[in-house]
Amino acid sequence: MPSFIVEGGRALQGSVRPAGNKNAALPMLAATLLADGPVTLRNVPRIRDVETMIELLAAQGVQFNWTDDHTLIADSKNARAGDPDPALCAKIRASILLAGPMLARFGRVRLPPPGGDVIGRRRVDTHLLALQRLGAEVNVGTTFDFEAKQLKGDDIFLDEASVTGTENALMAAAAAQGRTILRNAASEPHVQDLATMLVLMGAKIEGIGTNTLTIEGGAKLTGADVTIGPDHIEIGSFLGLAAVTDSEITIEGVRATDLRATLFGFERLGVMAQLDGGSLVVRKGQPRRISEDLGGHVPKLEDGIWPFFPADLMSIALVTATQCEGTILIHEKLFESRLFFVDKLIGMGARIVLCDPHRCVVSGPSRLRGGVVESPDIRAGMAMLLAALAADGTSTINNIGQIERGYEKIHERLKALGAKIERRD
Numbered sequence: 001m002p003s004f005i006v007e008g009g010r011a012l013q014g015s016v017r018p019a020g021n022k023n024a025a026l027p028m029l030a031a032t033l034l035a036d037g038p039v040t041l042r043n044v045p046r047i048r049d050v051e052t053m054i055e056l057l058a059a060q061g062v063q064f065n066w067t068d069d070h071t072l073i074a075d076s077k078n079a080r081a082g083d084p085d086p087a088l089c090a091k092i093r094a095s096i097l098l099a100g101p102m103l104a105r106f107g108r109v110r111l112p113p114p115g116g117d118v119i120g121r122r123r124v125d126t127h128l129l130a131l132q133r134l135g136a137e138v139n140v141g142t143t144f145d146f147e148a149k150q151l152k153g154d155d156i157f158l159d160e161a162s163v164t165g166t167e168n169a170l171m172a173a174a175a176a177q178g179r180t181i182l183r184n185a186a187s188e189p190h191v192q193d194l195a196t197m198l199v200l201m202g203a204k205i206e207g208i209g210t211n212t213l214t215i216e217g218g219a220k221l222t223g224a225d226v227t228i229g230p231d232h233i234e235i236g237s238f239l240g241l242a243a244v245t246d247s248e249i250t251i252e253g254v255r256a257t258d259l260r261a262t263l264f265g266f267e268r269l270g271v272m273a274q275l276d277g278g279s280l281v282v283r284k285g286q287p288r289r290i291s292e293d294l295g296g297h298v299p300k301l302e303d304g305i306w307p308f309f310p311a312d313l314m315s316i317a318l319v320t321a322t323q324c325e326g327t328i329l330i331h332e333k334l335f336e337s338r339l340f341f342v343d344k345l346i347g348m349g350a351r352i353v354l355c356d357p358h359r360c361v362v363s364g365p366s367r368l369r370g371g372v373v374e375s376p377d378i379r380a381g382m383a384m385l386l387a388a389l390a391a392d393g394t395s396t397i398n399n400i401g402q403i404e405r406g407y408e409k410i411h412e413r414l415k416a417l418g419a420k421i422e423r424r425d
Contacts, residue, residue: 001398001399001400001401002400002401002423002424002425003396003397003398003399003400003423003424004385004388004395004396004397004400004403004411004421004422004423004424005394005395005396005421005422005424006370006385006388006389006394006395006396006397006419006420006421006422007370007393007394007420007421008368008370008388008389008390008391008392008393008394008395009390009391009392009393010245010389010418010419010420011245011246011247011284011418012241012242012245012247012249012389012414012417012418012419013247013248013249013417013418014249014250014416014417014418015249015250015251015252015279016238016249016250016251016252016413016416016417017251017252017253018230018231018232018234018235018238018251018253018254019043019045019046019047019230019231019234019407019408020042020043020044020045020070020228020229020230020231021045021189021190021193021228021229021230021231021232021233022045022047022049022050022231022233022406023163023188023190023231023233024189024190024193024194024228024229025041025044025045025050025053025228026049026050026053026092026094026097027094027097027164027167027171027190027194028041028193028194028197028226028228029041029050029053029054029057029074030053030057030094030097030098030100030101030171031101031171031194031197031198031201032057032062032074032076033057033060033062033076033079033098033101033102033104033105034076034101034104034105034171034174034175034198034201034221035074035076035201035221035222035223035224036077036220036221036222036223037075037077037222037223038073038074038075038223039073039074039075039076039197039201039223039224039225039226040067040071040072040073040223040224040225040226041071041072041073041074041226041227041228042070042071042225042226042227042228043070043071043227043228043229043230044070044071044072044228045070045228045231045408046069046070046408046409047404047405047406047407047408048091048401048404048405049091049092049094049405049406052088052091052092053092053094053095054072055085055088056084056085056088056089056095056098057074057076057079057098059082059084059085059088060079060080060081060082060084060102061076061078061079061080062074062075062076062078062079063075063076063078079105080106081102081105081106081107081108081109083109083110083111084098084102084109084111086112089111089112089114090112090114092114092405093114093164094114094164095111095112095114096111096114096124096127096144096164096168097164097167097168097171098111099111099127099131099144099146099168099172100131100167100168100169100170100171100172101171101172101175102146103131103136103146103147103148103151103172104151104171104172104174104175104176105175107147107148107149108145108146108147108148109145109146110143110144110145110146111143111144111146112142112143112144113143113144123160123162124144124165125159126158126159126160126162126165126166127162127164127165127168127169128140128144129158129159130156130158130165130168130169130172130182131146131148131168131169131172133154133156134148134151134152134153134154134156134169134172134173134176134180135148135150135151135152135154135176136148136151136172150177151172151173151175151176151177151217152176152177152178153173153176153177153178153179153180153215153217154180154181155180155181155183156169156180156181156182156183157183157184158182158183158184158185159184160184161184161185161186161187161211161305161306162186163186163188163190163191165186166182166185166186166191166213167186167191167194169182169185170182170185170191170194170195170198170205170213170215171194171198173215173217174198174201174203174205174215174217174219174221175217175218175221176215176217176218177217177218178217178218179214179215179216179217180214180215180217181212181213181214181215182212182213182214182215183211183212184211185207185210185211185212185213186211186305186306187209187210187211187306187307188306188310189229189232189255189257189258189306190229191306192208192209193228193229195208195213196208196226197224197226198221200224200225200226201221201222201223201224202219202220202221202222203215203216203217203219203221204216204219229255229258230253230254230255230258232254232255232258232259232262232310233310233312233313233379233406234407235251235254235258235259235262235280236259236262236266236310236313236316236317237313237316237382237386237407238251238282239251239262239266239271239273239280239282240266240271240313240316240317240319240320240383240386241386241389241414242271242282242284242286243266243269243271243282243286243288243320243323243324244319244320244322244323244386244387244389244390245389245390246284246285246286247282247284247417247418248281248282248283248284249281249282249417250279250280250281250282251279251280251281251282252278252279253278253279254275254278254279254280255278256275259275259280260307261306261307261308261309261310262309262310262313264309265301265309265313265317266317266320267291268290268291268299268301268328269288269290269301269317269320269321269324269328270286270287270288270289270290270291270324270325270326271286271287271288271320271324272286272287288323288324288325288365289324289325289326290321290324290325290326290327290328290364291326292326298327298328298329298361299328299329300328300329300330300331301314301317301321301328301329301330301331302330302331302332302333303331303332303333303334304333304334311332311333311334311335311338312379313379314330314332314338314339314379315338315341315379315380315382315383316379316382316383316386317330318330318339318342318345318352318360318362318383319345319383319384319386319387319390320386321362321364322345322350322351322352322362322364322365322366322368322387323364323365323366323368323390324364324365325364325365326363326364327361327362327363327364328361328362329359329360329361330359330360330361330362331358331359332358332359333358336357336358337357338377338379338380339354339357339358339359339360340357340376341376341377341380341383341384342354342360344371344373344374344384345368345384345387347371347373348368348369348370348371348373348387348391348395349366349367349368349369349391350362350364350366350368350387351363351364351366367392368387368390368391368392369391369392369393370388370391370392370393370394370395371391371395371396372395372396372398373387373388373395373396373397373398374397374398374399375397375398375399375400375401375402375403376399376402377402378402378403378405378406378407379406381397381399381400381402381403382403382406382407382410384397385397385403385410385414389414389419389421400423411423
């Protein structure tokens with residue numbers, strides 16, 4: 001397996017541009033199945049999860065053509081019904097996003113349980129319940145079997161604000177006959193990007209960016225030219241990178257409306273960033289002093305559904321907190337295994353008490369030392385990379401395929417900022 005060899009303790013400097021949002025690219029690729037003409041997707045991240053989704057769709061007859069490094073044309077006119085490859089589905093969580101568009105186009109689809117990061121239980125009940133309300137018959141065994149002669153709109157209350165559950169329901173509803181109202185819908189930036197794409201294809205959707213989406217289904221969906229938004233999780237990762245290495249970094253091409261909770265959360269850690277038009281500037285010499293609650297009480301940083309602090313940035317915030325003065329409670333509410341990488345940070349010298357699967361107390365600043373560590377999942381892997389760049393000495397990070405599933409050419413981009421990092425096969 002490939003690995004990163006990282007020499008830490010170096011200040012970085014320069015500009016970096018975030019890739020397109022991975023979590024937008026995946027459902028938008030799935031949605032190309034609904035179009036009766038070519039769809040041009042711009043700002044597509046060249047990462048392993050995207051490559052896997054393209055392989056899944058190509059196996060169903062979708063034709064793809066890269067016109068430049070990040071622009072992809074998808075043509076589904078020759079797409080055919082069939083069961084997606086179980087081996088490919090096992091690689092990514094996003095394989096479940098094929099359920100809605102394939103059901104809408106072909107009337108049936110059989111999917112194995114999705115793969116992806118092992119960060120705790122990741123239920124798919126919301127997907128099944130929403131598609132059933134739209135008229136699908138669902139049989140669950142070793143596979144998920146969906147069948148529907150005709151999808152029909154309905155008034156649906158989602159049992160949780162699931163991002164992928166909302167996306168599946170949104171794609172199916174756009175092709176269904178009649179009006180669909182999705183209540184308690186997720187509203188993350190990537191959900192908004194998918195909804196905007198469907199509108200450009202001819203769908204009628206109201207309430208984009210809110211928790212109630214109204215879809216007038218049944219309109220013919222055509223080809224479109226769509227740009228994927230910047231990855232706000234990658235932006236938060238670079239913000240944490242600047243903080244832990246005490247570096248001055250400019251993050252270009254950001255979308256300010258995506259960053260309110262992220263900036264608020266990092267400010268609690270004493271890390272300030274300035275929005276300058278479409279750029280986010282992080283100066284060196286940050287205070288890195290955790291703000292206490294009123295009365296001197298220990299503060300808490302917790303995640304939540306949008307617009308709260310993103311769950312995918314909790315690992316990055318946790319590593320950042322190890323380099324900040326003070327004590328903070330990190331409360332990961334959504335996934336019960338996401339904090340299990342903290343033992344690796346403790347081995348590097350971090351002062352962390354793991355209270356339970358969802359909470360830990362971080363007391364900083366800690367002087368980290370290099371070591372040999374693993375990348376357990378995409379976000380924890382990136383967090384370990386930040387820890388290695390902040391640590392004294394040399395670190396080896398194994399299983400970096402996890403990081404590369406979500407961060408495009410990350411070692412090359414870090415080297416451009418002055419990091420000493422080598423990728424070894």
